[in-house]
Amino acid sequence: MLRYVLSRLMFSVVVLLGISVLLFALVRSAPGNPVDMYFDPMSFQGPDRDAAVAAARAQLGLDKPLPVQFLVWLGEALQGNLGRSLVSGRPVSAVMLERLQNSxxxxxxxxxxxxxxxxxxxxxxxxxxxTVVDYVLSAAGLVALSIPVFFLSLIGMYFFGVKLGWLPTAGMNDPGGGALSGLRHLVLPASILGVSGAAAYMRWGRASMLDVLDRDFMVTARSKGLSTSRVIWRHGVHNALIPLITVVSLQIPTLFSGAVVVEQIFAWPGMGRFAVDSISARDYPAIMGFVMFVAVLVVLCNLIADVLYAIVDPRIRL
Incomplete structure (x- = not known):
C-alpha cells in the first residue's frame, strides 16, 4: 500500500511541475503588460516614460529571460512565497488565505x-x-444540469431577493450584522451552487444503484430471506456509493469554476472574485497563485480518490 501511495504521489508531483511550466508560459505570453497599466500614455510619454517602464519591469523581474523568471518563481513557490500582488502590493498567499476562508x-x-x-x-x-417518481427526478436532474449557473443565479436573485424579498442578493453580511445575517447571505448562493452539483450526483448515483441492484450478490441476499430494507441499505447502497468516490473527488475542484460565476454575481469576496479581479488587472503573481492552487486541489483530490479506491478494492494496488 505504501509503495502504491508513493508512486501516485511522485506522479502527482510530475503533473504539477508540468502544469506550472505550461501555465507560466501561457500567462506570460498573454496580450497586455501589467506595467503599462500603471502609466497613462496620454499624460506620460517620451523617454521619461520608457525609462520609468524599464525601471518598473526590472523591479518586478520582468526584464529577465522567461526561463529565469520561471526558475525564480518556482524557487520562491516551493518555499511558500507566491510573490506580491501587482495591484495591492500584499503577499499573494495572504490575500488568497483571506479569500479562501470566505469561499x-x-x-x-x-x-x-x-x-x-x-x-x-x-x-x-x-x-x-x-415509475413516475423516477421519471420526474431524472427530468429534474437533466433540467438542473442543463441550466447555466449564471442563469440560475439570476433567477434565484429575482424570485427570492427582488420579488419575494426573503434573502439578500449581495455581499457576505450586512454592516454590523451578526451570524444570522451572514447565514441569510449564504443561503441563496450556496443553494444555487449546490443544486448545480446535485444534478451530477443524482445521475451518477442512480446509474450506480441500478448497476448494483442487478448484481448476483443482491439476488443471493434476497434468497437468504433478508428483508428488503436490509438488502437495499446494507448491500445495495453500500456498494453503490463506491463509484461515487471518484465523482465527489473530481466535483470538489469544479466547485471553483461555479464559484467564480456565483461569487461575481452575488458580490461574494471569495477566490472566484479574486481570480476575476486578478485577470482583469493582469496581476501575474495572483493569477499564477490562484491557478496553481486549483491545480494542486485537483491533483490532491485525484490522489485521495486513488488511495480510497485502493483501500476499498485491494486489486487496484496491483
Whole structure:
C-alpha cells in the first residue's frame, strides 16, 4: 500500500511541475503588460516614460529571460512565497488565505447540499425505476444540469431577493450584522451552487444503484430471506456509493469554476472574485497563485480518490 501511495504521489508531483511550466508560459505570453497599466500614455510619454517602464519591469523581474523568471518563481513557490500582488502590493498567499476562508463557507455548504440532495435523489430514483417518481427526478436532474449557473443565479436573485424579498442578493453580511445575517447571505448562493452539483450526483448515483441492484450478490441476499430494507441499505447502497468516490473527488475542484460565476454575481469576496479581479488587472503573481492552487486541489483530490479506491478494492494496488 505504501509503495502504491508513493508512486501516485511522485506522479502527482510530475503533473504539477508540468502544469506550472505550461501555465507560466501561457500567462506570460498573454496580450497586455501589467506595467503599462500603471502609466497613462496620454499624460506620460517620451523617454521619461520608457525609462520609468524599464525601471518598473526590472523591479518586478520582468526584464529577465522567461526561463529565469520561471526558475525564480518556482524557487520562491516551493518555499511558500507566491510573490506580491501587482495591484495591492500584499503577499499573494495572504490575500488568497483571506479569500479562501470566505469561499470555504460557500463551497462547503454547497457541497453538503449537493451530496444530500443529489445522492438521496439518485438512489431513490433507482429504487423506484421506471415509475413516475423516477421519471420526474431524472427530468429534474437533466433540467438542473442543463441550466447555466449564471442563469440560475439570476433567477434565484429575482424570485427570492427582488420579488419575494426573503434573502439578500449581495455581499457576505450586512454592516454590523451578526451570524444570522451572514447565514441569510449564504443561503441563496450556496443553494444555487449546490443544486448545480446535485444534478451530477443524482445521475451518477442512480446509474450506480441500478448497476448494483442487478448484481448476483443482491439476488443471493434476497434468497437468504433478508428483508428488503436490509438488502437495499446494507448491500445495495453500500456498494453503490463506491463509484461515487471518484465523482465527489473530481466535483470538489469544479466547485471553483461555479464559484467564480456565483461569487461575481452575488458580490461574494471569495477566490472566484479574486481570480476575476486578478485577470482583469493582469496581476501575474495572483493569477499564477490562484491557478496553481486549483491545480494542486485537483491533483490532491485525484490522489485521495486513488488511495480510497485502493483501500476499498485491494486489486487496484496491483
Amino acid at each position: 470555504s463557507s460557500l463551497m462547503l455548504t454547497a457541497l453538503l447540499v449537493s451530496l444530500v440532495i443529489g445522492i438521496a435523489a439518485g438512489l431513490f430514483a433507482a429504487m423506484k425505476r421506471n
